[in-house]
Amino acid sequence: MTTxxxxxxxxxxxQQIREDWIAHGRDWTLPGFRAVAVYRFGVxxxxxxxxxxRMLYSFLYRRLFRYVRNHYGIELYYTARIGRRLQIAHQGAxxxxxxxxxxxxxxxxxxxxxxxxxxxxxxKPPVIGNRVSVGAxxxxxxxxxxxxxxxxxxxxxxxxxxxxxxxxxxxPARVIPPSKKKADAASAGSVDAGHAESSDHADSVGGSDTxxxxxxxxxxxxxxxxx
Numbered sequence: 001m002t003t004x005x006x007x008x009x010x011x012x013x014x015q016q017i018r019e020d021w022i023a024h025g026r027d028w029t030l031p032g033f034r035a036v037a038v039y040r041f042g043v044x045x046x047x048x049x050x051x052x053x054r055m056l057y058s059f060l061y062r063r064l065f066r067y068v069r070n071h072y073g074i075e076l077y078y079t080a081r082i083g084r085r086l087q088i089a090h091q092g093a094x095x096x097x098x099x100x101x102x103x104x105x106x107x108x109x110x111x112x113x114x115x116x117x118x119x120x121x122x123x124k125p126p127v128i129g130n131r132v133s134v135g136a137x138x139x140x141x142x143x144x145x146x147x148x149x150x151x152x153x154x155x156x157x158x159x160x161x162x163x164x165x166x167x168x169x170x171x172p173a174r175v176i177p178p179s180k181k182k183a184d185a186a187s188a189g190s191v192d193a194g195h196a197e198s199s200d201h202a203d204s205v206g207g208s209d210t211x212x213x214x215x216x217x218x219x220x221x222x223x224x225x226x227x
Contacts, residue, residue, distance in 0.1 A: 013041070013044045016040050016084060019084055020084075020086065021037075023086070023105075024036075031068070031074065032087065032090070032091060033088075034072070035068045035074040035091075036086055038065055039077075039078055039080070042061045042065065042077075045058060045061055061078070065077075065078075072092070073093050073094060074094045075094065076094075077096070077097075077098035080097065080098055080101070081102070082102050083105070086107075087106070087107040087108070088107075088109075089109045090110035090136070091110060092111065093111045093112075094112050095112075095113045096108075096112075096114045097116055099125050100114050100115070100126060100127075100128070101126070103131070103148070105131045106128060106130070107133050107134065108134045109134060109136040112134050112136070112137070112138050112140075113139045113140070113141065115140075115141055116141070116142065117142040117143070117159075124143040126141070126144050126145070126158075129146055129147050129149075129150065130148045130149070131148055132151075133150075133151045134152045135151075135153045135154035135155070137154050138152045138153070138156045138158065139156070139157050139158065141157075141158070142159050142160075144160055144162070145162070146161075147161075147162055149164055149165045150163075150165065150166050150168065153168060157170070
């Protein structure tokens with residue numbers, strides 16, 4: 001596990017972006033890829049030595065970061081330490097602490113929160129290892145360490161250290177059957193509806209088979225006279 005959240009041999013900006021593009025299925029329109037690409041650019045521009053050029057890049061980065069945050073719902077600050085080939089599978093309600101550490105080849109899905117337990121410099125964010133899969137709606141909070149090859153299920157609340165290769169799941173949903181009163185009412189309603197439908201069908205069939213009597217023929221008597 002790399003505690004730095006990055007590989008020792010740091011690749012160049014375009015190499016990192018290309019790896020992220022491949023990790024996102026070679027689709028540059030995906031919000032997840034765009035968020036990661038903006039993050040890579042934000043980290044890279046801090047290494048530009050020429051101050052005026054760095055200021056220009058910083059202005060552009062802030063505009064791009066706000067666009068990704070406001071339109072895609074992904075908060076990924078350049079101060080976080082993100083490894084290579086991070087995949088953000090879906091957008092929406094994704095918050096990653098500005099000092100979080102995430103290793104290589106991880107996947108983060110929609111609704112995920114990775115943050116500190118409380119505000120303040122004494123409360124550190126999580127450290128996530130390599131090849132970690134974080135399910136939708138999961139929350140990883142506090143100064144915890146997530147080992148390599150860990151799978152975190154949807155809606156799981158992680159507040160303690162997880163060893164390598166472990167699986168974390170949330171409590172499964174519980175099915176509560178309806179009360180007897182509601183079940184009887186539903187059953188009675190379905191029976192009444194079926195009876196009414198049968199009656200309507202019978203009335204329509206009977207009406208179509210009714211044969212009306214032909215109208216009576218009126219005969220006019222003929223008067224007979226003698227010549």
